[in-house]
Each structure stands twice: as structure tokens, then as C-alpha cells.
Amino acid sequence: MITNKKMTYFHKTLGANRLEKWDRYTFNQVWLFGGKGSSVNKGYENANDVNVRIPMNDVDDITIFKVGDIIVVGDHGNITKQSDLADAEYYNVTSINVNDFGKNPHVHLGGK
Numbered sequence: 001m002i003t004n005k006k007m008t009y010f011h012k013t014l015g016a017n018r019l020e021k022w023d024r025y026t027f028n029q030v031w032l033f034g035g036k037g038s039s040v041n042k043g044y045e046n047a048n049d050v051n052v053r054i055p056m057n058d059v060d061d062i063t064i065f066k067v068g069d070i071i072v073v074g075d076h077g078n079i080t081k082q083s084d085l086a087d088a089e090y091y092n093v094t095s096i097n098v099n100d101f102g103k104n105p106h107v108h109l110g111g112k
Helices: none
Strands: 007-014 022-033 050-055 072-074 091-098 106-111
Touching: none
Parallel strands: none
Antiparallel strands: 007 022, 007 072, 022 050, 050 106, 072 091, 091 106
């Protein structure tokens, strides 16, 4: 699989005190395409879509991936709330597909 980026993934859980907790996972080699901007072909609504393919051999636990989690382009430090990402390029996960077959098994994430 072609890879072109490093990515940080933040998985939201609720702590014992019912406050949001963001677990951080770094993936050094992913294929990330799409992104911020406008597109004549996609229209404005889909112009900011991003797709990420994470090689399956880099995924220890598939259950970490949930709709509503956050994809950050590059390596980002820990956060306590989503607004901590104001200076980063980030997307909210909108779809998750586990493609565990063929020559390039991977987890495919879609985001906006």
C-alpha cells in the first residue's frame, strides 16, 4: 500500500468523572487523501472530505475506531478537548470500513 502521511487518532471515551477523555494513537504510515478546500468536481459540501487508509498490520485494536473520533494530520500531542486542535488540520470520523482481505488489508476511515 502506498503511504504518504503520519496521522494522530484521538478516540473519545468518558472518564470515571463523566468528563471526556481523548486516547491518543499515532500511525506513522497511512495513505491520506482529500482535505480542506473547495472542489469543482465534488461541490462545496464534499470538498472537505478526507479518506485515510491505515495498513492492518499497524492496527493493534480495531475497536478504537468510532464515528465522532478525530483524525489529525501529522503528529500531535495529547488533548483534553477538541478545541485544543485549533492550530491543527483535523477531521471528525464519519465512516469506518474494515477491509481485511486482498493484498493490502487496511482500515478505511472517512472524515469531514
